[in-house]
Amino acid sequence: MKQLSLLISKLGKAVLVVFCVVLVNFFLIRLAPGDPAAIMAGEAGASDPNFVLQLRQQFGLDQPVGVQLMKYLNGILHFDWGYSYRMKVSVLDLILDRLPATLLLMVAAFIFSVVLGVFFGVLAAKARYTGRRTWMDSAIVSVCLLLYATPLFWLSLLSIIFFSVYLDWLPAFGMESVGAGLAGWARVRDIALHLVLPTVTLGAFYMAMYVRLTRASMLDVMGMDYVKTARAKGAGTAYIIRRHVLRNALLPIVTFSGLQLGQLAGGAVLTETVFGWPGIGRLMFDALMQRDYQLLLGVFLVTSTMVVIFNLLTDLTYRFIDPRVQHGS
Amino acid sequence: MKLVQPLCHQGTKPSPSLISRLLAKAAIASATFATAAMMTAAHAQTAGGTLYAIVQPEPPILVLGLNQQSPTQYVGSKIYEGLLTYSDKLEPKPGLAKSWDISADGLTYTFHLQTGVTWHDGKPFTADDVVFTADKFLRKVHPRVRPILDRYVASITALDAGTVQFKLKERFAPFIYLFGTDNILVVPKHIYDGTDFATNPANQHPIGTGPFMFKEWKRGSDIVLEKNPHYWKQGLPYLDRIVFHVIPDAASRSVAFEKGDVQVLRGGDIDNVDVARLKATAGVSNTTKGTEMYSTITSLVMNERKPPFDNAKVRQAVMYALNRKFIVDHIFFGIGKVATSPISSTTLFHEANLPVYNYDVKKARALIKESGVDVGKYPIRILSYPYGSAWDRLGEYTRQALTQLGFNVDIDATDAGGWAQRVGNFDFDLTFHFTDQFGDPAIGVSRLFLSSNIVKGSPFVNNEGYRNPEVDRLFTEASSAPTTEKRQELYSQVQKILVDDVANGFLFENQNVTLFKNNVHNLITTGVGTNSNFESVYLSK
Numbered sequence: 001m002k003q004l005s006l007l008i009s010k011l012g013k014a015v016l017v018v019f020c021v022v023l024v025n026f027f028l029i030r031l032a033p034g035d036p037a038a039i040m041a042g043e044a045g046a047s048d049p050n051f052v053l054q055l056r057q058q059f060g061l062d063q064p065v066g067v068q069l070m071k072y073l074n075g076i077l078h079f080d081w082g083y084s085y086r087m088k089v090s091v092l093d094l095i096l097d098r099l100p101a102t103l104l105l106m107v108a109a110f111i112f113s114v115v116l117g118v119f120f121g122v123l124a125a126k127a128r129y130t131g132r133r134t135w136m137d138s139a140i141v142s143v144c145l146l147l148y149a150t151p152l153f154w155l156s157l158l159s160i161i162f163f164s165v166y167l168d169w170l171p172a173f174g175m176e177s178v179g180a181g182l183a184g185w186a187r188v189r190d191i192a193l194h195l196v197l198p199t200v201t202l203g204a205f206y207m208a209m210y211v212r213l214t215r216a217s218m219l220d221v222m223g224m225d226y227v228k229t230a231r232a233k234g235a236g237t238a239y240i241i242r243r244h245v246l247r248n249a250l251l252p253i254v255t256f257s258g259l260q261l262g263q264l265a266g267g268a269v270l271t272e273t274v275f276g277w278p279g280i281g282r283l284m285f286d287a288l289m290q291r292d293y294q295l296l297l298g299v300f301l302v303t304s305t306m307v308v309i310f311n312l313l314t315d316l317t318y319r320f321i322d323p324r325v326q327h328g329s
Numbered sequence: 330m331k332l333v334q335p336l337c338h339q340g341t342k343p344s345p346s347l348i349s350r351l352l353a354k355a356a357i358a359s360a361t362f363a364t365a366a367m368m369t370a371a372h373a374q375t376a377g378g379t380l381y382a383i384v385q386p387e388p389p390i391l392v393l394g395l396n397q398q399s400p401t402q403y404v405g406s407k408i409y410e411g412l413l414t415y416s417d418k419l420e421p422k423p424g425l426a427k428s429w430d431i432s433a434d435g436l437t438y439t440f441h442l443q444t445g446v447t448w449h450d451g452k453p454f455t456a457d458d459v460v461f462t463a464d465k466f467l468r469k470v471h472p473r474v475r476p477i478l479d480r481y482v483a484s485i486t487a488l489d490a491g492t493v494q495f496k497l498k499e500r501f502a503p504f505i506y507l508f509g510t511d512n513i514l515v516v517p518k519h520i521y522d523g524t525d526f527a528t529n530p531a532n533q534h535p536i537g538t539g540p541f542m543f544k545e546w547k548r549g550s551d552i553v554l555e556k557n558p559h560y561w562k563q564g565l566p567y568l569d570r571i572v573f574h575v576i577p578d579a580a581s582r583s584v585a586f587e588k589g590d591v592q593v594l595r596g597g598d599i600d601n602v603d604v605a606r607l608k609a610t611a612g613v614s615n616t617t618k619g620t621e622m623y624s625t626i627t628s629l630v631m632n633e634r635k636p637p638f639d640n641a642k643v644r645q646a647v648m649y650a651l652n653r654k655f656i657v658d659h660i661f662f663g664i665g666k667v668a669t670s671p672i673s674s675t676t677l678f679h680e681a682n683l684p685v686y687n688y689d690v691k692k693a694r695a696l697i698k699e700s701g702v703d704v705g706k707y708p709i710r711i712l713s714y715p716y717g718s719a720w721d722r723l724g725e726y727t728r729q730a731l732t733q734l735g736f737n738v739d740i741d742a743t744d745a746g747g748w749a750q751r752v753g754n755f756d757f758d759l760t761f762h763f764t765d766q767f768g769d770p771a772i773g774v775s776r777l778f779l780s781s782n783i784v785k786g787s788p789f790v791n792n793e794g795y796r797n798p799e800v801d802r803l804f805t806e807a808s809s810a811p812t813t814e815k816r817q818e819l820y821s822q823v824q825k826i827l828v829d830d831v832a833n834g835f836l837f838e839n840q841n842v843t844l845f846k847n848n849v850h851n852l853i854t855t856g857v858g859t860n861s862n863f864e865s866v867y868l869s870k
Binding site: 032033034035038039040041049051052058083084085086087088089094097098101157160161164165168171172173174175178272273274275276277278279282283286289290291 | 386390547548550574581746749750787
């Protein structure tokens, strides 16, 4: 019962947060100079003020902001997210069309960075802890520093030039081969190949973070008394690390992975741009440049909901890993 | 001569009767020359294959008319057709109209349509479609065509299923240039009539009469067009498919071309610095042809309502202070040509004999002194033109050049939306733009200088606030003058005045370099370049 009411109260807060985000975004975007009508007229090289007026009427931009807001909120409650007048498609369709690509990229980058990050972190900590192969620790830490400091777009372009142009191992752009007519496993393999470079570039930075984080928190835990006790009792290094150290060192990693998932959507804009990945990151960027209000708000709604959900999941994971963590009431 | 060759293509020796029949046909159809030239080319063609290109940025929609951006035009021009097409000399050529007559008073345009044309959904194309499109559809949705239709066109009627007549209220000489896919293209009446054009579900599956049909659009990824097997020109198109990739990053686009994933790059697809590099690559051809219809010019726009730019001498000083050769060579990597006039040298009615503003800082300083304006007293801001880093450099260079003359200059950065709004509201001191000329000064040039076009709220009109009754008169007379000679005379006068006054600072004529792999043929054959319908493009092995 207590668990359930806790969940409900958390959900309630989450909905409130999303609502506030929508509200703030609604006003923020209108603070930017220019509106969709002006931009569309500009694109057409138009010299007809009536045309701009007509567009404004069409978009409802001639109405007071309050009315526009009420209309929008009312629409959202009825799952009508509005219409992108620029693309002449419903916002929900556009987003649903592009969301899977971003989710795929995010999940792949997330798994890539967590798995490799924790793995190398443990490896480095172990090397240092046991005092054998300390060169491995230094090597891992140096590479991480490098990845941490390298700009994402530069890494992306470099990897395209090396793996795609020079070696010709991996495709340079897109999510799948156009017109190859692949199906079944052949298509999965095709998409997987396309996924490699964007995943690595999107995940490399976070992987470096996980390595540092895992290593530091492992070394921290390794100095604890209970670890010493375990060693005194004659437990093997592998067992101690798995059973006593890693488990206790995981909490900061979970905290950080919650943050990472939230940030991935932002980082994806860049990766999607460089690799021509058809996700919502770019949809958002284009919508912003074109002042496509409805579409932009729709994307914000989706991404903020995603962040809120990830945070909820992080909270729940804490309690699962360490039952001592209680709701701070 | 050319008439004989298509028969050889079929492998039979032409019989005299066949030739005479063909000749008879030729006498009737003014389309003959174009068709014959095309069929000559057919001689060596290989049919089939997929052409990979890039569309950049991704168009919002593919229905021409509802959107007129360059990417929409690039893809849409393969799907939709206009009544005419235009050669690189800007002569009208048959499109959906096989021939046309213009009455002696220049007020009646009669178009005779091709026979056997169908829409992609199988319905026949008729004169009603043309009337609907021009009279209802475009009048509502097309920001450039609509003011022209409203002002000049009295009536549009279908005389019969194969004939359309446009009657004008007053003579408008460049009217014949409005029938390409940029302007009066044709959309299917049976799909749009009686609907809300903007929200019609058919917008997601465009239907035209062109050589390629819409197949699929994965937003953010690619657009696929497929050969129209029932295209009204026998044996065309050659390509089976055209794939337009959406690759948002310029560096990635040039990599895609280098890697061979795409075979065609249009001007603007990649940065100028990469153009210079890729041009020199083996197996790559390039051309700057195919932009005659647009003949884009880049101008420096000065707000002439207030000091210091309300003084023509100051504006002239600015022109002398800018080294335009340097701008072309070093900021735009040699892609472009110093402009001498508001009417580009690649379009009609360009006047070659005009005063030239050579780079001369001394003269610039002298002119400022002469003007009596203390330019340092009026701090000015350059509103940067938000279309990439070259334009930022142009802004910085201009700032540098003007600072040397004693101006007090700052730069404002902005994005496309902010730029359009500020320029539309005359809220700027100095900025740049590049504008297309669309074949005739009356369509693409006069809009920038007519005092009647000083309207708040829209960019790409007379935003600088230039007012000159003489210029107004000359432009107006020239647009309806009866002969080409008379028009040339009037346009020559107007160019002289505009250049003397520095109505805008005419910086350079933009060039667009189209890069393509050597196995791509017939890519650029008209004055609209890659915005043609690609019916005769083919790939060699």
